[in-house]
Amino acid sequence: MYPHSKKTIAVPPGATIKEQLQDRHMSQKEFAIRMDMSEKHISHLINGKVELTNDVAQRLESVLGVPAPVWNNLESRYRERLAKVSSELTDEREMNLVKRFPYQKMSVEGWVSKTDDYNEQVRNLRRFFEVANLKVLYTLGILDDCEENEDFFLAAKKQANELKNEK
Structure with missing residues (x-):
């Protein structure tokens, strides 16, 4: 389940990575080896628990063929939406106070x-x-x-x- 409010959902770039792996019939284990990263880090990346860095974007470009700027853009949009979800959830909680x-x-x-x-x-x-x-x-x-x-x-x-x- 992705972080969400009533209005916004934040989909991590890992969802796109997961789709890419499914399309290639590639396991996370094999992907981790190809990325020269731990399976745990790849799992966290796919689940949006760690930030997709420029270094990772470069590796993704090499392994999956999707340009690094695309990955960086997906990460940036994800972080913006996470902040928006957080703000909207705070707004929802504050509604009761506003009504007073x-x-x-x-x-x-x-x-x-x-x-x-x-x-x-x-x-x-x-x-x-x-x-x-x-x-x-x-x-x-x-x-x-x-x-x-x-x-x-x-x-x-x-x-x-x-x-x-x-x-």
Whole structure:
């Protein structure tokens, strides 16, 4: 199973390697020998557990005939998608927290942009509180005592005042 969120799936370049091996009726053991690498490393490569380096891309070009830049591009796209999956999963977890904020009231105050889209609300609240992840608001002590929606509004008001004073 590849890493995924509701919107994105990250397919490692190893999936393409696996297809190439199947097309050639080549075992991983034989492939490892041809690549001059351990079977364990090849297994990790195929399963996306290790990064496909430039050196490996050069070896893949020699063994499979697929140009090294193709392998490097597959690796780059995989890493980008892994980051996107991670971000989307974080966004999904933060939706419950976003729903506790009186977002509409905050937008009326002009603290955040008006939107009904929860993903946009997550991004706007992160920018407003200047955090990479909303769960950090607990670590910073901003949401420690918040239980009611009004408490969340007061925490946001305090942040708005602090930002205003910084200017």
